[in-house]
Every structure is written in C-alpha cells, then in structure tokens.
Amino acid sequence: MGRIDDLANWYVEEWAPLDPIASTYVGIGGYDDKLTDMSLAGYAAQADLDRRTLAELSTMEPANERERVAKEAMRERLELALARYDAGETTSELNVIGSGLHAVRSVFDLMPLAGEKAASDIAARLGAVPRALGEYQQTLLEAARGGHVSAQKQIVEVAKQCDSWTDPNADDFYPALVRRVEQAGELPAGLRADLERGGEAANAATVEFGRFLREELAPLGGQNQAVGRDRYALASQYFLGARVDLDETYAWGFAELARLESEMRNVSDKIVPGGSIDDAVAALDADPARTIGTKEAFRDWMQELADRAIADLSGTHFDIPEQVRRIECCIAPTSDGAIYYTGPSEDFSRPGRMWWAVPQGITSFSTWREVTTVYHEGAPGHHLQVAQTAVRADLLNRWQRLLSWCSGHGEGWALYAENLMDELGYLQDPGDKLGMLDSQAFRASRVIVDIGMHLELEIPADNPFGFHPGERWTPELGWEFLRAHCRIPDENLRFELNRYLGWPGQAPSYKVGERFWLTAREEARARKGKDFNLKEFHRAALDLGSIGLDPLKDALARI
Incomplete structure (x- = not known):
C-alpha cells in the first residue's frame, strides 16, 4: 500500500482513543471499558485530527486508481465533517435517534456479556456514564448559548426516551443490562458489586439528563422545527x-x-x-x-x-x-x-x-x-x-x-x-x-x-x-x-x-441514494454494452467501499 493508505491507517490509530464508543461499534479492540469525551475539548480534538489529516492528504498524489478512490473518499468525508463542526452542528446535535445520548446507551448492545473481562468492561463503562452525560450536558449548553440548539419539541421527545429507558415498567435498560450480565455466568462478588453500582449510576445519570433536557435545555430551544435551506443543504x-x-x-x-x-x-x-x-x-x-x-x-x-x-x-x-x-x-x-x-x-x-x-x-x-x-x-x-x-x-x-x-x-x-x-x-x-x-x-x-x-x-x-x-x-x-x-x-x-x-x-x-445507484447501473450498462455483467458491476461497485455519491459516480465512470 502507498502513502495515502499509510495516512489513512494512521488516522484510524489516532482516532480510536478519541472515540471509544465508535471504536466498539466498528470493532476495534482495547477501548471497551471507556466512553468518548463529549466535552467541547473532546469534539475539538476530533476536529483537529481531521484538519491535520486533510492538510497532509492534500500534499499526496495517489500511486494508482485504488489510492485515487481512497483519497477522494477521505477528503470528501473529512471536509464535510469539518464543515458541520465549524457550523456548530456537531456540538449541538440532539435528536431522537442519532445523538451522544443514544451513542452512550446503544454501545452496550454490542458488548459481549459472558466472562469476567466482559463484565469488567461493562462495569467500567457503566461507571463512566455520569461523566460522559455531564460533559454532553455542558457541551449542549455552550452550543445553545452560541445560538445552536435543537427545537424545543425535539428536546422534550428525547427526554421522554430517557423516561422510557429508566422506567422499571418500560425498557428499564441499565438495570436489565446488569441482570443479563449476572445471568451470563458466575462472577466474583466484587465485580457483581461494581456492576450494580455502575448500573445504578448510569440509570441515575440518565434520569438527571432527562431533567436537564426538560428544565434547562428545552427553554432555550426554538418553536420552529424547520432548519431552513442553508442548514438543510449542508x-x-x-x-x-x-x-x-x-x-x-x-x-x-x-x-x-x-x-x-x-x-x-x-x-x-x-x-x-x-x-x-x-x-x-x-x-x-x-x-x-x-x-x-x-x-x-x-x-x-x-x-x-x-x-x-x-x-x-x-x-x-x-x-x-x-x-x-x-x-x-x-x-x-x-x-x-x-x-x-x-x-x-x-x-x-x-x-x-x-x-x-x-x-x-x-x-x-x-x-x-x-x-x-x-x-x-x-x-x-x-x-x-x-x-x-x-x-x-x-x-x-x-x-x-x-x-x-x-x-x-x-x-x-x-x-x-x-x-x-x-x-x-x-x-x-x-x-x-x-x-x-x-x-x-x-x-x-x-x-x-x-x-x-x-x-x-x-x-x-x-x-x-x-x-x-x-x-x-x-x-x-x-x-x-x-x-x-x-x-x-x-x-x-x-x-x-x-x-x-x-x-x-x-x-x-435512502430513496435519493437508490436513484443514484440505479442511474449508475444504467450508465455502466450503456458504457459496457453487450459486455455488461450485473454480478461484475456489483462486485466492482462494492469493492470501492462506502463513499459519497459524487465520488462513487466518478469512480464508477472510470471502471
């Protein structure tokens, strides 16, 4: 592999400790006992890594077509990530499906339950939930003071999710997680105690986060849920x-x-x-x-x-x-x-x-x-x-x-x-x-x-x-x-x-992406004529990895 690949691989090594939650999602080991720094400094560190990587990437020429695709894909994704950060979108993001709160909760779904190592990682991560949600609260407040805040109704809907996750008659998520870990196998008494303390702390922190949303952040949110053309375009x-x-x-x-x-x-x-x-x-x-x-x-x-x-x-x-x-x-x-x-x-x-x-x-x-x-x-x-x-x-x-x-x-x-x-x-x-x-x-x-x-x-x-x-x-x-x-x-x-x-x-x-895929397939069929093979088209397209639709269109046109 060439210099662009080396830079991309280096980026992953630098990125993983900055985002332990996402590292678990993508299956990079070594960070399963930690949570991501959700303070403003944590977000800034990620943005700094992106800026340094883009600066280095701009000096590199691809060694071949494969590296050309890699460079175009990485530049497109990192530039847009920075554009969102600079616009205040990243540090103010709160919605019912894709926010820091949801990342903290859902990362536990991907963790193994059985064995002392698994239980120890979960206990440590549960114990870190109060800190992570506290950092996230401060980040959302600072963003709101700068004029970047979700609509009031969206904030209240997320608070309702906190209610459901902590309600013993609904999801009861963290206590239920502790019970599942304990049922997965025998554990030392000290580790069981750590799990139970962590579960109680995570549950209490989620209750507190719901209170924060209703009482502190929601009053700062606007009534209009429409974001307007400029924000929507980005x-x-x-x-x-x-x-x-x-x-x-x-x-x-x-x-x-x-x-x-x-x-x-x-x-x-x-x-x-x-x-x-x-x-x-x-x-x-x-x-x-x-x-x-x-x-x-x-x-x-x-x-x-x-x-x-x-x-x-x-x-x-x-x-x-x-x-x-x-x-x-x-x-x-x-x-x-x-x-x-x-x-x-x-x-x-x-x-x-x-x-x-x-x-x-x-x-x-x-x-x-x-x-x-x-x-x-x-x-x-x-x-x-x-x-x-x-x-x-x-x-x-x-x-x-x-x-x-x-x-x-x-x-x-x-x-x-x-x-x-x-x-x-x-x-x-x-x-x-x-x-x-x-x-x-x-x-x-x-x-x-x-x-x-x-x-x-x-x-x-x-x-x-x-x-x-x-x-x-x-x-x-x-x-x-x-x-x-x-x-x-x-x-x-x-x-x-x-x-x-x-x-x-x-x-x-979803639908716009499908439209791109169907158009790309017909353009490939027109280029190849009688030599077009659907199975080969799918293989070549998927071998490019997940990339933006504009880079995808350009790369497929060169195949």
Whole structure:
C-alpha cells in the first residue's frame, strides 16, 4: 500500500482513543471499558485530527486508481465533517435517534456479556456514564448559548426516551443490562458489586439528563422545527455525499410516490380482485399464515430468511466471503421502533447484526411487510455491503474498511437491494411484492416530507394526490401526509416524524441514494454494452467501499 493508505491507517490509530464508543461499534479492540469525551475539548480534538489529516492528504498524489478512490473518499468525508463542526452542528446535535445520548446507551448492545473481562468492561463503562452525560450536558449548553440548539419539541421527545429507558415498567435498560450480565455466568462478588453500582449510576445519570433536557435545555430551544435551506443543504450534502437540486428532488419525490402507488394498486388487485391498496393490506394482515405472535418467534423467522438469502445469493448473484455468511437477528433492548444494522467487529468475532427495537404494545408481526426489510438489513443489503467491505483488506485501507460511511451510499444500496431481489425473482408472492413497494413508497414519502417541512416549501397546486394544494408544509401536515401514504403503526410513524424533524437530510438519503445507484447501473450498462455483467458491476461497485455519491459516480465512470 502507498502513502495515502499509510495516512489513512494512521488516522484510524489516532482516532480510536478519541472515540471509544465508535471504536466498539466498528470493532476495534482495547477501548471497551471507556466512553468518548463529549466535552467541547473532546469534539475539538476530533476536529483537529481531521484538519491535520486533510492538510497532509492534500500534499499526496495517489500511486494508482485504488489510492485515487481512497483519497477522494477521505477528503470528501473529512471536509464535510469539518464543515458541520465549524457550523456548530456537531456540538449541538440532539435528536431522537442519532445523538451522544443514544451513542452512550446503544454501545452496550454490542458488548459481549459472558466472562469476567466482559463484565469488567461493562462495569467500567457503566461507571463512566455520569461523566460522559455531564460533559454532553455542558457541551449542549455552550452550543445553545452560541445560538445552536435543537427545537424545543425535539428536546422534550428525547427526554421522554430517557423516561422510557429508566422506567422499571418500560425498557428499564441499565438495570436489565446488569441482570443479563449476572445471568451470563458466575462472577466474583466484587465485580457483581461494581456492576450494580455502575448500573445504578448510569440509570441515575440518565434520569438527571432527562431533567436537564426538560428544565434547562428545552427553554432555550426554538418553536420552529424547520432548519431552513442553508442548514438543510449542508445536512443533505453530508448524508448524500453529493450536492443535489433540492427543489428538483422534492418534485421528483411526488412523481416517484405516485408511480409506486400506481404499481401498488396493480399488485393489490392480485390479492383482492377489484380491491384497493387498503383492502389488500387488510387481507394480508388478517391472514394467519402471514402472522407471527411473539417477538421471539419473529426474530427466529427473520434469522431463517436472512440465512436462506445469503445461501441462495452466494456463488450465484454475488461472491460472498465465508466470514460474511453469518448474520445475527436480534430484538433490541429498547422500544423506540427503530430497525437497524450494526456491522461486524474488525476480526469478525462479533458478526453483523440486524436489530428491531419493538415498540411497546406491538405483540404480533405481519411477515408480508418484513420480507423486504430482511433483504434491506441483511443480504443483499447492509450486511453484504458493510461486511464485504470489512473483509477486503487486500483492496481497502483500514479507514475505508472501518470508518468510511455515507448514508446515501449505504442506505441507497440497501433500498436498491430490495428492488434487486424483486428483479432476481425473490418476490413472486404478491403479498411480499406489495411489502417491498410499500417500503419504497414509505421512503419516497420521506423525500417529500423531509425536504418540504425543513424548507417550509409550498405544496404543489397540481400534486398528484390533491393534498392541501398551495399550502406550506408544517409538522401537522407532515403527519397527515405520512398517515395517508405509509401503512405502518402510528407508534412507529410518530417516531419517524420526530426523527425527520430532528435529523434533517437523513431520511431522503435512502430513496435519493437508490436513484443514484440505479442511474449508475444504467450508465455502466450503456458504457459496457453487450459486455455488461450485473454480478461484475456489483462486485466492482462494492469493492470501492462506502463513499459519497459524487465520488462513487466518478469512480464508477472510470471502471
């Protein structure tokens, strides 16, 4: 490997001690007993590393095409990270899904429970939670005093999550974690005492953080949840790794949703002849053959389908390395409604995992809705993409394999993978096909609502749904639109709306990213002509690692 790869590998070594939480996420060992410094100084140290790395990177010329891709990817990601830091976005970030609070809690999900070393790491980390959340409080307050603060409603919603995590009748997260560790094996009395003290301290710190949010930070937050065009443009570029015309993308969202709902009506007619989409959904939901009664049984169903997809795709449509053929399906220990994937550890001792945080009150599951979710989170979606990147040490430097992530690339690929499975013949059942189209329509609705609400755009007078023509988007209209076009439980949908309002620019990255992938595939087909091979296109594209969509487009054009 050349100088650029050496710099990238050095960056990982410097970065890991600055962010022990993220180091656990990507599977770098040695930091599992620590939490990240969430003070202003901690954020500044990360920004300083990025600046020094970019300065050095600018002096280097790539030795070959592979290093050229690495340089472009690293420059694009680090420049945008610094742009967000300099704009005050990083130190003020607080929302219902992607904040420092969530990082502290969710890192425990990825830690092994059995054995004295595992228990000792968890005890130490639990004991560090009060300090970390205290630092985060001060950082958020300082950012707010500088004019950077989340909207008041978003702050209150996060406080409600603190309530749920600490409620013995709800998630009861930290005490439940301690119980799981103690049940995993015999431990010395002193270590058990450390665990219990740590769990109590972490729980109390989370209660205190909820109080801080309500009583100190929320009064500083604004009433308007829209971030405006300038902030949104930066957020969109960060999540996509590309600059897009936001007005054109907004208009495209309406056209794409109308196209998908037309296709949904055609498929629905095969399920309930002459019936509507809602009639088909009702029939599928009422079908006992498509219903699973417990979350444990649902997890087992997901596992079986994920394993079968990997076995079927390996050697036929994809070359799947042996290490990547293992995935674990898990029920998350919280109940906020999120479905997500976490990648394997660097040495693959921890496999890639598919998680579902089942909301309180959800007791049955319709499989027709979730076949496509398994393909999205598993193979050929996130698991294939992320785990295959992690295993390609022969092609990718350590930064590319472990740290490089762009939502437009990753979520776009996973949504592309859902449609790909239909193209490959895996959605012959009309119910499963409707589930995939419903998933696609949900993501198209996100494009409209996210851009519309944050830019406070006018709803087109000629929109294909006759939805409040000429009015301007508000959260209330966003809720009405989502309920009209997204067929998921209100508990999940309410979380989704709060997520969009607090995490601008991320939600459209799925559908916009898929649009990039489909365009790139057709451009490659046009360049290659009769020599185009879909399996080879996928291999070459994934071998680039997770990069911004603009660098991806440029790199694919050179292949």
